[in-house]
Amino acid sequence: MAKNEQSKKRKRQKKNRKPTHQNEAKRKGLDITSGKGVVDHDPSSAKRRKLQEPSKASSFLDKMRERLSGGHFRMINEKLYTCSGEEALNYFQEDPSLFELYHAGYKMQMSQWPEQPVNVIINWLKKQSPSLVVADFGCGDALIAKSMKNKVFSLDLVSKDPEVIACDMANAPLSTSSVDVSVFCLSLMGTNYSSYLEEAYRVLKPGGWLLIAEVKSRFDPNTGGAEPENFSAAICELGFQSVKQDFSNKVFILFYFKKKDKQNSRRKEIEWPLLKPCLYKRR
Template structure:
C-alpha cells in the first residue's frame, strides 16, 4: 500500500503524463494521433484515466447532457417537431465521433431497455430504435470501432445525429466536420460540445466557429453557453429543397458569389495554417 506521500507523488506523475498526452492529441493531425496510439496503445487508457479525474470536478459532464437530450426528445415521435430526427422507417442512427469509452452508447442502450418495460411509456417511445456507432483511436471495449474520425466506415447520408463531445482534437478538425456532413442524412443534426477556453472570444460563444460551420454547409440551430466549462452547439444538414431556396435567395441578393469566395478563402487559410492554430485553441490543462 502506498503512503500518503507516495500517493501524492503518483497523482502528480499521472497528472503531468495526462497533460503531455493531451497536448500531443491537440497539436497533431488525426492520422498522426492514430499512428501514435497504435504504436503506444497504453496512451489511450492513460489519457482517459486522466480525463475522467478532470471531469469529476466539473459541475456537469457534456456526455450526460447529450444523453438527456436524447431521452427528452424520445418523448415525442421520431421526425415530429421536438422529436429525434430519423430515417423514413423511424430508425435513429447516431455517430459518436471521438467517443472515448463509448459511455453515450452504453447509456442509450440502458435507456432503451428501461423504456421498453416501463409502465405508462408511450408506444412510440417503447418502439424506439436507436443505433449508436462509436468511433475512437483504440478499441477500449466492444462498443468502439477504431477509426480516424475524418474517415469513418459509414455510408453517405446514413446517420441522423453526429456528436462531437469534446472531440475536435486534431489540428485538422474541420475534416471531421466535412465527414459529419457526408454521413448525415438531410435534416440530420450535428451536436457539438467544446471547452469554452478554446474559443478566441472572451465570452466563449464561438461565433467564428459557427460562421465557419455555416460556410461548410450546415445551418445553425442554437448555441447553449449556460455551462461554465463548455459551450454546446446544434446544427443541421439542410435538405436539397432548403438548399435550393437559400441559393436562390442569395443569388437575388447577389451574395452567392461572395459566399463561394468565402469558402475558397477558408480552404486557402487552412492550407497555410491548420485550423487547430486559429479557429479553436488547443485545450491545455493547467498544472494543479
C-alpha cells in the same frame, strides 16, 4: 492491648503493600477498561498497531504516482491538440496503454466539473425518436451508446471494446447519408478538426443533426480563442443551418446544427477559425 497492636500491624502492612496494576491505574485516573492511558508493553500489540496505521511512505508514493499520472495526462492531452488525427492514431497504435492513461486523467478532470456535457447530449437524444441513428465521434468510454436504445456508432482512436470502432475520425467507416445525428463531445481535437466536421457532414442524412460540445475557453477571443460566430459561420458554409447555441453552462458551450436538404454546389473555400487548445496547467 493485644488487639490494638494487631490493628496497628495490619495498618502498617496495608500501607507497605505494593500497588497492583489495577490499583495504580485507578490512582492515576486511567481507564483500564477502554485502554486509555494504559501502556502496552506487548511488542506484538505495538507491531499490529504499526501495521494498521497508514504509512507515511506509502502516502507519499501515492501522491507521487498521482502527480506522475497527471503529468502524463497533460503531455498526451497537449499532443492530441497539437497534431493531426492521423498522427494521433499512429501515436496510440504504437502504445495503446497511453490511450488508457489519457482517459484515466480525462475522467479525473471531468469529475471536477459541476455538469457533464455528455449527459446534456444524452438527455437531448432521449427526447428524440429511438429510431434515430447516432454517430459518436470521439466516444471515449461510449457512454452515449450505453445510455441509449438508439443505434449508436461509437468512434475513437483506440478500441478495447468490440462496440467501439477504432479509426481516424477524418475517415469514418460509415456510409454516406447513413446517420441522423453526429456528435462531437469535447472531441474536436487536432489541427485538422475541420476534416472531422466534413466527415460528419458526409455521413449525415439531409435534415440530420450535428451536436458539438466544447470547452468554453476555446471560444473566448479575449484569451486567444475563436469567435463563436465565426466558428458557427464556417460550419454553416459547410452546409448546415445553425439552430441553437447554448452558453448557459460555465464550463462548456453546446452548438446545435441541422444539415441542409440541398447542398450548395458553388461552396467557396471555408475559413476555419483556429480553436484554442484546451491545455491544463502544470502543478
